Amino acid sequence: MALMHAPSLRALGPDGGTPGIQRFHMRRVASGSWMKSGVQMGSAFVMMQHAISTLRKTNRRGDSHRFSITARASAPSFTANDVVVVYDRNSKVAGEVVVAVEKDSAMAPKKVDYAVLPSSDASSLAELARQRGLTEKEMKRLTKTHSASAVLPSGALIQNLELDPWPLLRELRYRTCLEYPKLDEWKEMEEKYFVPLRSMKGPWWKQPEALDLLAKQLDEVGFVIIDDFLPENMARAMKASNMKLYEESEMQEGATTGGSERVGIPHRGDVLKWIGYDGESEASRCVSAFVEHIEQSMLAIGDAASTVAPEVARAVSSVKWRSETMLTCYPGKNRARYFRHTDNSSGNGRLLTALVYLNENWQQGDGGELRLFYPGEKNLKVRMEVEPLWNRLLLFWSDDRSPHEVLSTCKDRFAATVWFYDQTNPTIPLTEVGSISTGSAAAPAPLDDSDTTQKQAPETPAAEVMAKVEETAPGLILFYDGSDAEMVELSESLDATCRRVDLRSGDVEEALGQAGEPWVTMLADGADAVIQEAGPLFLCLPNGEVLKNGQKERWMLE
Ligand SMILES: O=C(O)CCC(=O)C(=O)O
C-alpha cells in the first residue's frame, strides 16, 4: 500500500474565458412575482418563444438548442454535467423560470451547462432519477403542478423557483465563473509534489525528503495532502466516535455568518459536534490522540521548513493554540455542501486548518470533494478538487490564501477538523498547543465502522491474534532475525520508542498479527518463510503495512 496517493484533479474544465459576474437585469418585485429588464412578463409561451429565438442568435455553445417545448426525442437531452431545470410547462410562473434561465445563460461569457425538462416527460424524468439517485419524495416535488425546480449534477435540488428563480440563476452563474487550471499548471504541481511524494515509501514523517517537500508545497501552493495519515486504529476510533454522534443525533447544524439559505439550498449542510480535550468521554480521548498526531506532524513540517521555506517555519512556530476538534457529517440524503468561503477572512485568529477525512470506499461520483481555489477572496480559479478519502489529511492556510468549498455529497461524508491559531480568540474555547500528551496510544478501535453491525467474533487463531492486536493499539514494530548477529546489532541501533521483536522468539505471532493474517499464516511454516518474504529485518507500521528489507533501506532505521 502506498503511503501517498496524488489526489486526482477531476473534471478539468475548459480553458480560457475571463471569470466575472455578468450584469443581469432582473429584480424581484414586491408582489412576489418578478420583472425582467423592467418589463412585466407576458405569457409564458410567448416569452419562451422569444427566449428560444434570442438564444439561437446568441448561443455561444454553437450546438443545437437543447430545450424543446413540443415533442421530445426519447433519448434524454441532458448530460451528466447539466443542471436540469424541471418545470410544469402548463404553468405561467414555472415557464417564466425557464425564460429567465435561457436569457441569463445567453449572456454568459462561457457555456452554461444546463438542460430543461418539462415535468410531463415521464421517461426523461425517470432517467434523471436513475442517474442522479433521486428518491420518490424528490420526484414528487419535481412533478408538482405550477412548480419549477433544478436538479444539480450531484442530485441536489433547488426548489420553489417559481417563487424566486434567483437561487438557480446564482448557481448557474457561479458555475460559469469557475475557472480550472490549465493542464500544464496541473502537471507542474503533479510532477513537483505528488509524483515524488507518491514514490516515497515508509513513514513519511521519518523521511527528511518528504518533510522538505511538504514544507515547500505548503509554502508554494498553500496546502498539503498526506494519505494514510493516522494509525489505522486511530482513524477507526475517530470514525466510530463521529458516526455514533451522528446516529444518536448529538450533532447540531453548522452555522455561518452568511445565513443558512443564501442560495436556495442550505449555504452549509453539515451537522457537527465540537469535542474538547478533557479526556472525560470516549470521543474526547479519541480526539486528544488525534490532535497530538496532527500537531507532531505539523511541527515536523515546520522544522523542515526552517531551511527550505523559512516563512512557513516562522508561521508554524507562531502557532500557540488549537480549537476543539470539530467532528462533521455532511448527510448524503440532503446532498449537503458548504459554499465557497475562507476559514479566516475576518481575523478570527486561525492560521492553519487541518482536516482528516474518514470515508472508506469513496468512489468518484460520490461527490463531497473539497474544492480549493487559488488565493484571494474573490478568486474563482480552482486549484484542485480533493477527494475526501479514508484517512487523508489535508492541511491548508485558513486565511484568504485558501478559499474553498465542499461540493455536494451523495453519501454521508465524515471528517474531523482542528484549527490552529496564532492569535487568541476569546469567543472560542482554545487550548495551548503541546498541552496534550497521550503517548503514542490511540483509543481502542471498533472492529467495524462501515455500518452499525458488529463483526463476527474471530474464529481462526490468526483472527484472534488480529483482534488482540487491534485492542492493544500498536505502534511501529521492527522485526529482526535473532539468529543473525548483524541484524541484532542493526535493530539495536534503532530509536528506542520502536518495539523490537525477534523473529525467532515467542512474541512473534502476536506482533506479526499487526501486519495481518497472511503474515501470521506464513509464520506457520517457520520464521524462515517470513524472512524469505520480507528479509531479515523489516518494519511493520501501525496501519499493518510491512516495509521489507530494512537492512538495505537504511532510512527506515533513522
Ligand atoms: O469538510 C471539509 O472538507 C471542509 C469543511 C469546511 O470548509 C469548514 O468546516 O470550514
Ligand SMILES: [Fe+2]
Ligand atoms: Fe472551511
